[in-house]
Amino acid sequence: PATPRIAKSLSSLIGLERQLRHKSAGLRTQAIVGTTSALLLLVSKYGFSDVLIAGHIVLDPSRVAAQIVSGVGFLGAGLILTRRGAVRGLTTAAAVWEVAAIGMAAGAGLWLLALIVTVLHFIVTYGYTLITRRLVPGSEDTAILLEFAYRDGKGALRQVLTVVTSAHWVIRRLSLSDPVEEDGKRIVHVSAEIIGSSDPTELIQQVGEARGVRSVTFAEQEDLD
Known part of the structure; x- marks a missing residue:
């Protein structure tokens, strides 16, 4: 039918x-x-x-x-x-x-x-x-949980935070793990909850290209309304 x-x-x-x-x-x-x-x-x-x-x-x-x-x-x-x-x-x-x-x-x-x-x-x-x-310029309607790992001592975290804020995303929560040894290098795992109104695809790509970043995953995305 x-x-x-x-x-x-x-x-x-x-x-x-x-x-x-x-x-x-x-x-x-x-x-x-x-x-x-x-x-x-x-x-x-x-x-x-x-x-x-x-x-x-x-x-x-x-x-x-x-x-x-x-x-x-x-x-x-x-x-x-x-x-x-x-x-x-x-x-x-x-x-x-x-x-x-x-x-x-x-x-x-x-x-x-x-x-x-x-x-x-x-x-x-x-x-x-x-x-x-x-x-309402700058209104935020999306929250994503961004998880990435970077090599300690390379200034990667500072660069990632700059990329995020430059793309007009706001960091609501940031948690870092203690450095762990992986392949003979000290690696820090980060979980960041960020909110904004733009497409996160390009942002995730830019984070992955930051110096010292080993991996980046897009954990979740939710409506705020």
Whole structure:
């Protein structure tokens, strides 16, 4: 049927947007949520037609729809994190809730409504972000956990911190391990939580090119809104 395909396609578009921004609940998760919501609604509408008897057995399809909303609520709650007083993951959790609604609309045959809401999602996530950055210059909406290792005594840490701040990222937390011997060299492992609003891909590349840096990994990225 066309309905699940429409739900999967629209949900995948939203999932792709989350995936490109390196958020949790990306392409696969959103596509599954949207397609499954459409399937459940179709089952609710047509799956029990053989047991319905007028005046004796009556089915209320809205009850299944209500259970979809409740179930997705638990999934969204698992995406929200509270760390050091900051609430994160709300946008991604809301996107999962939104994708479920889009899947339900597609499953109910309201394809135009599902398409309109999908378009509105991109207006909100991209358009509103640009507006916010113009109204509040330097506003921060992304947190990443950057982990890297450098050779002690080469001034690598100072250079990395300069690269990070020059790229307009703010260092919220920095923790260093004691130097350990690796291949006859003293290596320090660093975990840095930084926040900013630009794409971290170039930043990570610049950190990896800093003198004395042995390795760099991009541990996580989260919504701050």
